[in-house]
Amino acid sequence: MKPRTKIQLKIWGLYQELSPVSKEQKQFAYDKILDHVGFRTKKGIHCLDCGDFWLDTSKLKKATCPHCRQKLKIETTRKKMFNQMKHMVILDVIGDFQIARTIRIESKHKAGFNVDRSAHEIYQHWFSENDKPHIIAGFRNSFFNNDSYSGDLEIRLQDNAHSYHNAPDAVYPKYKVKPIYKKLGFKGNLHWVNPYSFFTKIENNNRAETLLKSNQPELFWAELTRSGRGIHRYWNSIKIAIRNKYKVKDSIMWYDYLDLLSKMGKDLRSPKYVCPKNLKKEHDYYVNKVKIQEKKTADELRIKRMRENQIKYEEMKKAFFGISFASGDLTVKVLETVQEFQEQGEIHRHCVFTNEYFKKKESLIMAAMVNGQPVETVEVSLKNFEIVQSRGLSNKASEYNKDIINLVNKNMKVLKSRVDQVAV
Incomplete structure (x- = not known):
């Protein structure tokens, strides 16, 4: 739609000053964000980047293509095709605005052929201290959580800014952010959080700020995208983890593990329980313990009910x-x-x-x-x-x-x- 208000006209004017996505930015996306894969057959390996094939009967999971020198992750498969779609965010500052530009990177791979790659800008979020975020975007079509974009970027309805929420796979390393976000702990990574959620929530969420500064990206992600998943109930346990420099690598499993400890009446302020060396092993151990306890409780309840029913039946x-x-x-x-x-x-x-x-x-x-x-x-x-x-x-x-x-x-x-x- 055409810009109408003063702020929209200002944003649209600043938008005209932005440089298009550069070759350097696209190359970074191709090299660092896309996966580089080789398909192994009985005789050898197909490089899905350059299309080269070479004889190889080893079982190595990684290899370097002798033709393009690309390091590949090797998959043993009969497949011939492989497609990718990922997202990169370019952060910039113009005037009073923090800008997050979301770039969609797509690639189509077929054994024996050069990869077909593209990178194009699908939308921009414009953040300011005195107004709600504005959105400049292409025309969006939504189908079962799969969004496609077409046409030129235009000013879109401000109230719909939150619905443009692709979580980025990476932030372009040459970025600009306003000092406030550096103060709040931003160090070049959004940690799987979409730009809208990151820049609108971080200023008013002290717990998220603490997690970001304490190098707890998994817990930070859970706080901003999963309503905390237990952060309010287990904040004291989180502080114990931070104090003991214990980094949570799987927030969902860790919160489930704390739920299990709580059911078993364990001390949730003890580093012994809160900071397990092998989270999965301890998680599975307490899953079994809780099952045994619940079965015992159920058996006791069943016996109690049987006795009560027996008395009534005899009467x-x-x-x-x-x-x-x-x-x-x-x-x-x-x-x-x-x-x-x-x-x-x-x-x-x-x-x-x-x-x-x-x-x-x-x-x-x-x-x-x-x-x-x-x-x-x-x-x-x-x-x-x-x-x-x-x-x-x-x-x-x-x-x-x-x-x-x-x-x-x-x-x-x-x-x-x-x-x-x-x-x-």
Whole structure:
């Protein structure tokens, strides 16, 4: 859009004074930011920068191309193509403005061909002390978090400046920043934080400033991009890490590790715990410890509930305890414990336990066995003394189903004789 306000006209005038992205800046991006890869086949290696191929049967993960002398990271693969897209930020100061220019670097690689590379400016953030950030950008198309830019750079809506948020892979080393940012700890690296977040949040975030000055880039990144991920809860632990010159290399795992220590009741101000030599090893150790503790707690709770349920079950159905019917090898008996409900559910793979049939006042649950082996679970209604269901493995009727139903129906009067003792 065309600049309209005084500040927009001023910015647009200063923008005209900016030099385009130079050959030197592009070359730095190509050399230092893009990955340089070689694809290994059974016979040799393809350099994806210059397209050269040479015989090599070693298993080295790094090599130098004999043609272009580029140091390569070697991948063993059948792939023939490889594409990249990365971002570089050029920092500059004009007048009262701190400028962050985001450059998109793209490359297309194909075995046997020279690499096709490009670098173009996609947007600029303009920061000042007396106004919200302004944005100069190309036309942006968003599709599932993949932004594409086209057309010339223009003044865009100021309220949308925050939505231009590609995290840079590097800052061009010949930069200019206002003294305030040097004072706050900037030393040539945004630490994976997009320019908008960095320059708008660092001045008002004392913790982020401390982390930046203390050389804790991972924690700094987490603070500005992941809402701290625990920085407020664990600030004392962070100060212990800083005091002991312990550098956190994986903020997400470290915060998870502190969560685990907290669950285990460990001292979060002790360097012994806060500054592990092998974070992954200690993290995995306490993951296992917490699992064991949670299982123990769950088992204790389960046992407690079983006892409580047993007391209630006895109050409802004790009058029926001891009842059993038999006919030849077939026996049907009333379940007397909640544990028996669980066993029936596990044996037959049905829901008599998980759906808590032991809490049903109007139902009586019985187990049918042949030669002592469970075959079905029977539910009898204490309201009309009819069999509601009789099910075996996976809720299906067994071959003894009819015999079980006949045996229970034949002895239903025994159940009726006890019903007066139960409040249904």
